[in-house]
Amino acid sequence: MRAEIITIGDEILIGQIVDTNSAYISTELNKIGIQVYQITSIQDDRSHILAALSNAMNRVDIVLVTGGLGPTKDDITKQCFCEFFEDTLVENTQVLAHIKNIFSKYIKREPLPANLSQAQVPTKAKVLFNNHGTAPGMWMEKKDTVFVSMPGVPYEMKGLMQQEVLPGIINRFNRPYIFHKTLLTYGLGESAIADRIEDWEEALPDNIKLAYLPSLGRVRLRLSSKGPDKFLLRQAVNGQMEHLRSMLEDIAVGYEDETSVTQKIGGYLLEKGKTLSLAESCTGGALAQEITQHAGASAFYRGSVIPYATELKTSILGVEAHLIEKHNVVSIPVAEAMAVQATKVFASDYAIATTGIAGPDKGDGVDEVGTVCIAIATPKGVISEKFLFGAVRERVIKKSVNKAFEMLLKEISKN
Amino acid sequence: MRAEIITIGDEILIGQIVDTNSAYISTELNKIGIQVYQITSIQDDRSHILAALSNAMNRVDIVLVTGGLGPTKDDITKQCFCEFFEDTLVENTQVLAHIKNIFSKYIKREPLPANLSQAQVPTKAKVLFNNHGTAPGMWMEKKDTVFVSMPGVPYEMKGLMQQEVLPGIINRFNRPYIFHKTLLTYGLGESAIADRIEDWEEALPDNIKLAYLPSLGRVRLRLSSKGPDKFLLRQAVNGQMEHLRSMLEDIAVGYEDETSVTQKIGGYLLEKGKTLSLAESCTGGALAQEITQHAGASAFYRGSVIPYATELKTSILGVEAHLIEKHNVVSIPVAEAMAVQATKVFASDYAIATTGIAGPDKGDGVDEVGTVCIAIATPKGVISEKFLFGAVRERVIKKSVNKAFEMLLKEISKN
Numbered sequence: 001m002r003a004e005i006i007t008i009g010d011e012i013l014i015g016q017i018v019d020t021n022s023a024y025i026s027t028e029l030n031k032i033g034i035q036v037y038q039i040t041s042i043q044d045d046r047s048h049i050l051a052a053l054s055n056a057m058n059r060v061d062i063v064l065v066t067g068g069l070g071p072t073k074d075d076i077t078k079q080c081f082c083e084f085f086e087d088t089l090v091e092n093t094q095v096l097a098h099i100k101n102i103f104s105k106y107i108k109r110e111p112l113p114a115n116l117s118q119a120q121v122p123t124k125a126k127v128l129f130n131n132h133g134t135a136p137g138m139w140m141e142k143k144d145t146v147f148v149s150m151p152g153v154p155y156e157m158k159g160l161m162q163q164e165v166l167p168g169i170i171n172r173f174n175r176p177y178i179f180h181k182t183l184l185t186y187g188l189g190e191s192a193i194a195d196r197i198e199d200w201e202e203a204l205p206d207n208i209k210l211a212y213l214p215s216l217g218r219v220r221l222r223l224s225s226k227g228p229d230k231f232l233l234r235q236a237v238n239g240q241m242e243h244l245r246s247m248l249e250d251i252a253v254g255y256e257d258e259t260s261v262t263q264k265i266g267g268y269l270l271e272k273g274k275t276l277s278l279a280e281s282c283t284g285g286a287l288a289q290e291i292t293q294h295a296g297a298s299a300f301y302r303g304s305v306i307p308y309a310t311e312l313k314t315s316i317l318g319v320e321a322h323l324i325e326k327h328n329v330v331s332i333p334v335a336e337a338m339a340v341q342a343t344k345v346f347a348s349d350y351a352i353a354t355t356g357i358a359g360p361d362k363g364d365g366v367d368e369v370g371t372v373c374i375a376i377a378t379p380k381g382v383i384s385e386k387f388l389f390g391a392v393r394e395r396v397i398k399k400s401v402n403k404a405f406e407m408l409l410k411e412i413s414k415n
Numbered sequence: 416m417r418a419e420i421i422t423i424g425d426e427i428l429i430g431q432i433v434d435t436n437s438a439y440i441s442t443e444l445n446k447i448g449i450q451v452y453q454i455t456s457i458q459d460d461r462s463h464i465l466a467a468l469s470n471a472m473n474r475v476d477i478v479l480v481t482g483g484l485g486p487t488k489d490d491i492t493k494q495c496f497c498e499f500f501e502d503t504l505v506e507n508t509q510v511l512a513h514i515k516n517i518f519s520k521y522i523k524r525e526p527l528p529a530n531l532s533q534a535q536v537p538t539k540a541k542v543l544f545n546n547h548g549t550a551p552g553m554w555m556e557k558k559d560t561v562f563v564s565m566p567g568v569p570y571e572m573k574g575l576m577q578q579e580v581l582p583g584i585i586n587r588f589n590r591p592y593i594f595h596k597t598l599l600t601y602g603l604g605e606s607a608i609a610d611r612i613e614d615w616e617e618a619l620p621d622n623i624k625l626a627y628l629p630s631l632g633r634v635r636l637r638l639s640s641k642g643p644d645k646f647l648l649r650q651a652v653n654g655q656m657e658h659l660r661s662m663l664e665d666i667a668v669g670y671e672d673e674t675s676v677t678q679k680i681g682g683y684l685l686e687k688g689k690t691l692s693l694a695e696s697c698t699g700g701a702l703a704q705e706i707t708q709h710a711g712a713s714a715f716y717r718g719s720v721i722p723y724a725t726e727l728k729t730s731i732l733g734v735e736a737h738l739i740e741k742h743n744v745v746s747i748p749v750a751e752a753m754a755v756q757a758t759k760v761f762a763s764d765y766a767i768a769t770t771g772i773a774g775p776d777k778g779d780g781v782d783e784v785g786t787v788c789i790a791i792a793t794p795k796g797v798i799s800e801k802f803l804f805g806a807v808r809e810r811v812i813k814k815s816v817n818k819a820f821e822m823l824l825k826e827i828s829k830n
Contacts, residue, residue, distance in 0.1 A: 014595065015437075015439065015445060022456070023427070023431075026427070027431075037428070038455060048453075070605060071609065072609045073609070111606075112606050112607065114610065182431075190487055192524070210489065224425075285706075286708075288700025292700060292701075292812075293812070295808050302724045303724055304719070306703050308718040308719075309717045346727065
């Protein structure tokens with residue numbers, strides 16, 4: 001069972017927005033055993049939309065289309081669906097009532113003709129109710145291929161996927177089971193890993209696929225398999241994964257699951273009734289932002305200070321000035337003092353501190369660009385490490401964030 | 416002149432990563448007058464790669480391929496290029512020396528055979544030097560279509576684009592000029608805007624295209640045009656844009672350019688020798704992260720406090736406890752006090768403060784989820800506003816960030 005995602009909208013093709021919808025849709029389809037065979041992004045252009053629909057029909061069983069359903073003239077997906085399915089538009093009274101309700105309740109003005117026209121749907125379409133917006137989704141079929149049209153606005157699309165599209169696909173198709181398991185490793189390059197596991201990789205059964213995913217100091221190793229029997233599939237992949245992990249025990253840091261590292265940290269802290277604070281210098285809020293993006297952070301996260309200017313490390317956090325003078329602001333003693341002081345200032349059990357040179361300029365530091373010191377204060381003491389994360393600012397910050405959470409998780413999970 | 420981007424790699428199709436490369440490539444191609452006609456994401460699968468190359472050749476003049484160039488067995492792009500171009504691989508001595516140099520200098524071990532095999536390139540390829548990694552880029556041509564292969568690692572791809580691919584395209588093709596100009600508006604929906612500007616939109620000349628880009632409380636209106644004469648093109652688009660803006664003066668907040676709002680803020684502050692600090696509660700570090708992601712932030716950004724727990728607003732920032740008791744923590748007086756206190760604690764000229772309920776739970780607040788108070792302290796006083804940003808946590812945070820920077824920029828630019 002294969003799917004194609006078609007995103008319609010000039011804004012993706014001129015680079016004005018990054019397409020995040022496709023990753024979401026792919027993840028959700030994978031969970032129910034549908035393989036995404038291709039993602040195609042095209043403009044709001046009639047002949048190109050028609051060609052893309054027609055090509056996709058020859059490649060896959062399910063075509064999920066996003067975008068081009070707005071009330072303005074540049075949005076033409078619905079007209080193209082009519083042409084492709086040789087159909088005409090008709091007003092749907094349920095959608096019409098929904099649009100009027102949204103306008104009277106939230107927008108507080110009379111809908112315009114363009115707004116009301118969003119209630120027009122192809123006669124052959126099964127209308128999918130969009131409770132987050134005015135544009136309905138549409139489910140149509142041609143030559144055994146299912147075509148679904150959804151708005152491109154991410155939260156409207158997500159609502160439709162969960163409430164209408166995924167249940168519809170589950171109901172309509174017999175699907176195999178897809179299982180991925182990903183091992184996280186740190187400290188060895190992909191080719192060195194490949195060399196170490198070569199014999200095992202050669203002997204992998206045909207239905208299990210290995211992928212190397214290198215990124216910012218980590219290599220993730222993903223095993224994937226697909227088949228009708230969920231139990232056998234999981235057993236086979238888990239067996240191979242155990243074997244793989246045993247060969248990489250020195251660099252393995254755990255399995256990747258849908259829970260992010262910060263969610264795992266939150267889970268541990270909540271379970272143990274402990275709290276966290278942050279003292280971020282070179283990461284400049286990136287750690288806090290990762291923590292607070294998840295609901296429920298206030299139950300364990302006390303707060304942060306970002307003492308970007310050096311003297312604030314003393315005035316706000318209470319790091320002794322002589323420490324900074326003696327060791328330099330980017331140093332293990334200063335990172336450790338920042339972490340310990342954060343636990344005091346914020347009355348938290350744990351704290352992360354970062355101090356470093358994100359670059360591209362050295363600033364007033366004596367160290368190389370990319371030098372970062374990370375310290376973790378715990379109820380049992382403080383640990384720290386100095387890193388060299390390269391010269392690209394964005395990567396230095398991201399690697400620091402990854403490493404800091406990895407270090408914290410390790411400390412929390414062993415206490 | 417049209418281009419297609421083909422991204423190769425299972426990780427995009429199973430939703431494990433979001434494809435950010437395509438937005439970057441699209442933006443860069445647009446700048447030099449190349450229109451991206453389609454973006455296609457496919458798996459590391461031989462027959463699918465060959466079909467995609469062949470289909471793209473029939474659609475466009477330039478095909479930029481990313482991914483599948485790693486040293487491991489799952490990467491097969493180079494083999495597919497050989498098959499597509501009926502070519503064979505040969506060792507490139509310059510690339511070989513580069514690989515050996517990277518290993519001796521950075522990785523500090525002997526390269527493995529798999530690493531050395533990255534120096535193998537098709538005999539017909541023009542090799543593009545990748546100074547950020549071991550996999551070279553390749554430039555090949557077939558039936559007047561240019562095919563370029565680049566690694567999928569974003570910073571390697573970006574280096575190749577800037578140093579090799581864009582100069583190569585500029586040199587190889589006569590290109591038209593493409594010009595976009597985007598007006599930012601706030602406070603009116605897209606259909607209401609469309610209704611107001613209907614007559615003007617109908618009368619737009621054929622070579623100027625209007626797009627509506629609604630997002631998180633803003634609608635951006637983009638005018639695009641393409642043609643041989645840069646001067647005439649800019650004049651035509653600018654003239655139409657002036658007309659458009661005059662019809663929307665009440666909701667227009669400015670033009671979008673490549674400088675982000677935070678870069679503009681940084682520019683103003685530097686120019687005036689002023690400084691900024693932040694007191695973020697509900698935005699939880701998202702403001703700081705936006706500011707510090709750009710190099711040079713330390714020249715104007717003093718630091719932040721994130722007093723996530725209510726009592727920290729008093730203990731760290733010095734907001735009087737009776738204010739919080741009397742007005743509630745999510746209130747205009749508390750937001751204003753946070754901003755004013757931040758300018759004192761951080762010795763900054765300006766400060767932004769946010770306090771709100773990001774949701775999805777109400778917490779201990781008495782206000783509705785999505786209620787956010789934002790205050791801006793300036794050398795001339797403090798301004799503030801209370802908002803209702805809906806019930807989706809991620810959107811509440813993003814809308815708060817957008818609004819806070821918009822308010823700050825307005826204050827800075829008028830002083």
